[in-house]
Amino acid sequence: MASAGDVQFGGQMEKTKERNEAKEGREEGGMEFSACGACGQGWGGDRVEFLGRERYDKGAYLFLPSYVMRIHGAKQQRDAVKRTPKNQLDPVFEALDTLGNTKWRVNKRVLGVIDRIWASGGGLADLVDREDLPLPEEPDTDDEAEIKKWKWKVRALKKENSERHSQRCDIELKLAVARKMKDEDGFFYPHNLDFRGRAYPMHPYLNHLGSDLCRGILEFTEGRPLGKSGLHWMKIHMANLYAGGVDKLSYDGRIAFTENHLDDIFDSADRPLEGRRWWLGAEDPFQCLATCINLAEALRSSCPETTISHMPVHQDGSCNGLQHYAALGRDKLGAAAVNLVAGDKPADVYSGIAARVLDIMRRDAQNDPATDPNVLRARLLINQVDRKLVKQTVMTSVYGVTYIGARDQIKKRLKERCAIEDDTELFAASCYAAKTTLIALGEMFEAARSIMNWLGDCAKVIALENEPVRWITPIGLPVVQPYRKLGRYMIKTFSQVLTLQRETDKVESLLSSDLCFVNFMSVNVMVKRQRTAFPPNFVHSLDGSHMMMTAVACKEAGLNFAGVHDSYWTHACDVDKMNRILRERSLLNFTRNPFWKICWRAFKKHSLH
Structure with missing residues (x-):
């Protein structure tokens, strides 16, 4: 039987082994990224199925506290x-x-290609270059304009290098988890x-909500x-990923492209x-x-057709x-623009807006520059x-x-296109293009704008x-917008004034000693934030309900499913089944809770007519 000392020594050996394995993580900008550390701290996926949700604060992790909603404060x-x-919350x-019981694995061949690109310096397939951009030397001149131009360029390059460093750190963390x-x-x-x-995965860095790098891995x-249907959808999927306008062709056109x-x-x-x-052109x-x-x-x-995918x-x-918004407002014109109406090939709302912007600019270009x-x-x-x-x-x-956004x-x-070099002119052109x-x-989308304005007014x-x-989503989740002014405590001492904030419906004045006193501000909702945030939050809640x-x-139909907000994923052979389901659920999302009913539930307390 091993002694306590032997057990201690064995544990130390195991720790040493773990530290040696941790050195496999790469260094980047003075930081060491440990694959073991990344996964050990909950940054990778869970290896075993987790507990089902039972209540607000229980489920998912076996031992760690886990809340159903990210609502700190x-x-x-x-x-x-x-x-x-x-x-009501069971659905x-x-x-x-x-969503959590979908089982994932790493695509080793894609990871191997990424590792080779990264080891050779990056700079391909949207991977950031691993080297910083060199800074220009200070010009040997007294010309203030030249010096000002040099300072502007140095500032821009330092900002670019800082962004590169952040991107490199992010890539290292993702790759550490994948390895x-x-x-x-x-x-x-x-x-x-x-x-x-x-819904969001609870693990950061490597998950399917991430970048193309994560999704490729x-x-x-x-x-x-695959089956016959799966092979058909795989070819369409290839064209969708390649994009560049190919994804706007008819299905037959996309298959022909592949x-x-x-x-x-x-x-x-x-x-x-x-x-x-x-593939790098995709x-x-x-x-x-x-x-x-x-x-x-x-x-x-x-x-x-028998190939396993x-x-x-x-x-x-x-x-x-x-x-x-088109569905809420029964807007036929808007529905056609965003593919709620069947067509031979998908409508492209972005190209439609771009064409209208171009028409306006061509009209403006004919005017007199003097006026x-x-x-x-x-x-x-x-x-x-x-x-x-x-x-x-x-x-x-x-x-x-x-407008500013x-x-x-x-x-x-x-700026990415280097279309306008002068920064002042770039700003002015951006203002005009945004307007x-x-x-x-x-x-x-006049109908959508009208609904947004009405929701904001309410x-x-x-x-x-x-x-x-407040409102309840179609799947039964209560939502309360969190935009409120916090109770503020100002504590004055001999050396400083401390301001503490706390969310509370009632703030009491306290006097702890002669050396400090507490002032307070009443708690109120933030009217402007409540108004501007409600239309997008309301639509996001419909989005979330539809996906869930x-x-x-899909689970009841025997499909593997993953979702990224308004993007729905399954095996190629099951796409036709999923397409039918997501359209049925979209219809149910609005017919089970029509717009007037959802809004009546939300507003009936507040005497809105």
């Missing part, structure tokens, strides 16, 4: 969930369990919710035969870095590479926020307008993007009564 939301009957718990988990049979991602009811542990590039697909699968590197290169590998294996087999195939919403300052900006931007320039602004318009989004796109884009949006009336906006309802229905 939001006391009213926490109380609302705690007071909700369990049978939410079931959906979270379904640690690559030999596991499978792992799970328990989920919880934000206050609006949108991850695949379902369970494999299923079949016309079979040589490139085989070359990418066999020689991803030594060959023609066709909008999502690592996911494209994973698809090349799977598709090449299938097409080279004697019976492609582990790949998730995505079905994405078309500007999902606008889809919800219209926008003429020169319009002429400068005409050749820059495309769907990519306006896409982010269109996507975020339904979530309350402001739109300006910054477009400025970033223009034009918002005008085009208002014209094309929220303002409620907030003016010192009440937060779809997850449960």
Whole structure:
């Protein structure tokens, strides 16, 4: 029998071994990334199935505390969930369990390619370069304009290098987790919710909500035969990932694109870095590479339909926020623009907005520069307008993007293209482009804008009564907007003044001694935040309900399912089944709780007529 000393020594040896394994993590910018540390601290997936949700604060992890909702500091939301009957929350718990019980594994071939690129310095397939940009030497001149230009350039390069450092650290953490988990049979991602009811994996870094790198590395542990339908969807999926306008073709057009590039697909699968590197031209290169590998294996087999596929195939919403507004308002024009109406090929709302923006700019470009300052900006931007320039602004318009936010989004796109070198002119052009884009949006989606304005007006009336906006989502989750002014305590001492904040419905004045006193401010809801945040939060809650309802229905139908908000994933062979389910659940999302009924529930307390 081993003595206590032997046991202690054995444990020390085990710790030494773990430390040696931890050294496999790479150093980047003075930081050492340990694969063991990353996984040991809950940054990787769980190797075993977790506990089902039983209540607000129990489930998912076996030993660690785990809450169903990420609501730190939001006391009213926490109380609302705690007071909700369990049978009302059971569908939410079931959906979270379904999402968390999907088993994942690492795609070793894709990880191997990523490791090779990273080891050789990065700079490919959206991986950041591992080297910093060199700073220019100070010019030997007394010319203030030259010195000012040099300082501006140094400042910009330092900012770029700082961003590169952050990106390198992020990549190292993701790769550390992937390397640690690559030999596991499978792992799970328990989920919880934000206050609006949108589901997120509880593990950061490597998960399917992440970047193309994460999504290319991850695949379902369970494999299923492609079948005839799966092979069909795999070819469509390839075109969707390659994008560049190909994803807007009809299904037949996308299949034809894939079949016309079979040589490139085989070359990418066999020689991803030594060959023609066709996959690097994709909008999502690592996911494209994973698809090349799977598709090449299938097409080279004697019976492609029997090939086992582990790949998730995505079905994405078309500007999902606008889809919800079109459904809520029964807006036929808006519905056609966001693919709620059947068509031969998908409508592209971003291209539609870009075309309208271009029309406005062409009209402005014909004006007299002496009387219209926008003429020169319009002429400068005409050749820059495309769907990519306006896409982010269109996507975020339904979530309350402001003029300033739109300006910054477009400025970033223009800066990436190096379209306008002068910073002052870039700012002015971005202002003009943002204004034009918002005008085009208002014209094309007038009904959506009207609903957003009405929701905001209702929220303002409620907030003016010192009440937060509350509602219950179609799946039964209570939502309370958390935007409130916190109780503020000012504690004065001989040496300093401390200000403490606490969320509370009642703040009492306390006097602890002659040396300090407490002042207080009454707690009120933030009227402006309640008003501006309600339309996007309301739509996000519909989004979350639809995804969770779809997850449960897919589980009942025997499908593997993963979801990223408005993107729905399953095996290629099951896409047709999932498509039917997600459309049925979308219909149920609105027919079970029509717009008027949802709003009546939310507003009936506040005498809104």
